[in-house]
Amino acid sequence: MRRRVLTATTAALLGLPLAACSAGAPATDPPASAGASAAAPTEHLARAPDHLAAPAARPTPPPGGSGWTARDLPVFPPAPPAEPIDLPKSGSVPYLSRIPTRQRVAFLTIDDGYLKSPEAPRLLAAARVPVTLFLTTDAIRDDEPYFAGLRQYGAVIEAHTITHTALRGRSYAFQRHEICGSADHLGRRFQRRPVLFRPPFGTRDATTLRAAHDCGIKAAFMWKETVHKGKVRYQEGRRVRPGDIILMHFRPAFVQDFLAALRAIHRAGLTPALLEDYVPR
Numbered sequence: 001m002r003r004r005v006l007t008a009t010t011a012a013l014l015g016l017p018l019a020a021c022s023a024g025a026p027a028t029d030p031p032a033s034a035g036a037s038a039a040a041p042t043e044h045l046a047r048a049p050d051h052l053a054a055p056a057a058r059p060t061p062p063p064g065g066s067g068w069t070a071r072d073l074p075v076f077p078p079a080p081p082a083e084p085i086d087l088p089k090s091g092s093v094p095y096l097s098r099i100p101t102r103q104r105v106a107f108l109t110i111d112d113g114y115l116k117s118p119e120a121p122r123l124l125a126a127a128r129v130p131v132t133l134f135l136t137t138d139a140i141r142d143d144e145p146y147f148a149g150l151r152q153y154g155a156v157i158e159a160h161t162i163t164h165t166a167l168r169g170r171s172y173a174f175q176r177h178e179i180c181g182s183a184d185h186l187g188r189r190f191q192r193r194p195v196l197f198r199p200p201f202g203t204r205d206a207t208t209l210r211a212a213h214d215c216g217i218k219a220a221f222m223w224k225e226t227v228h229k230g231k232v233r234y235q236e237g238r239r240v241r242p243g244d245i246i247l248m249h250f251r252p253a254f255v256q257d258f259l260a261a262l263r264a265i266h267r268a269g270l271t272p273a274l275l276e277d278y279v280p281r
């Protein structure tokens with residue numbers, strides 16, 4: 001237990017420089033230190049006695065960025081141990097918009113990567129929720145280190161083609177090139193080859209799922225909810241359901257979309273979990 005607290009505290013501290021830089025304060029400044037505690041209440045309680053010695057230096061604003069503060073981030077219970085799905089042995093990959101589970105979890109996915117929001121690293125650092133990034137290699141080419149940096153805050157990078165072309169109806173060779181080519185490139189750049197795939201626009205055919213399988217992909221994903229301009233749109237009902245996959249993009253409203261997605265998950269009594277944990281290795 002003690003070890004867990006220390007680890008979490010260390011992780012919170014590692015996230016500090018970004019938040020501190022945004023506020024113009026040096027990383028060693030006491031306000032920044034207490035700010036990290038605000039993002040992780042449990043750690044704050046565990047560390048409180050050490051910091052009460054300098055009450056005059058307590059911060060007023062929690063860490064945040066442009067258009068948000070840590071108070072905007074819902075607090076979630078920990079995700080339960082994952083129960084991976086069964087994969088078919090058919091020479092094709094499953095295409096899912098929801099993980100079949102009764103666990104109280106949902107999955108946040110963020111696509112493309114054309115726009116590199118300066119708020120995304122700060123938000124992910126403060127939120128500490130797992131997210132899956134389906135990245136198009138042409139979209140991220142001009143700033144791959146930006147996406148590499150997001151991994152330290154819980155983001156896992158998966159494949160979303162090279163050129164973001166609709167795949168349905170295209171030849172096996174074309175589709176295979178788009179899928180394998182993007183997975184190979186991401187594997188080289190980020191030292192982990194993707195195992196999940198999302199076809200652009202969610203359009204696919206049987207060839208897509210066969211080509212994905214042949215590229216070493218284990219599962220392909222659509223979504224149940226989309227978030228755009230801070231608004232969540234549901235395919236079914238008005239609530240995120242257990243196992244739902246939520247789609248947002250690296251777009252100008254990144255902050256509003258990210259917060260809206262987390263609030264919707266929280267309102268449904270669910271907690272964010274990592275999609276990769278539900279696919280057998």
Ligand SMILES: [Zn+2]
Pocket residue numbers: 111112160164200201
């Ligand atoms: Zn896309």
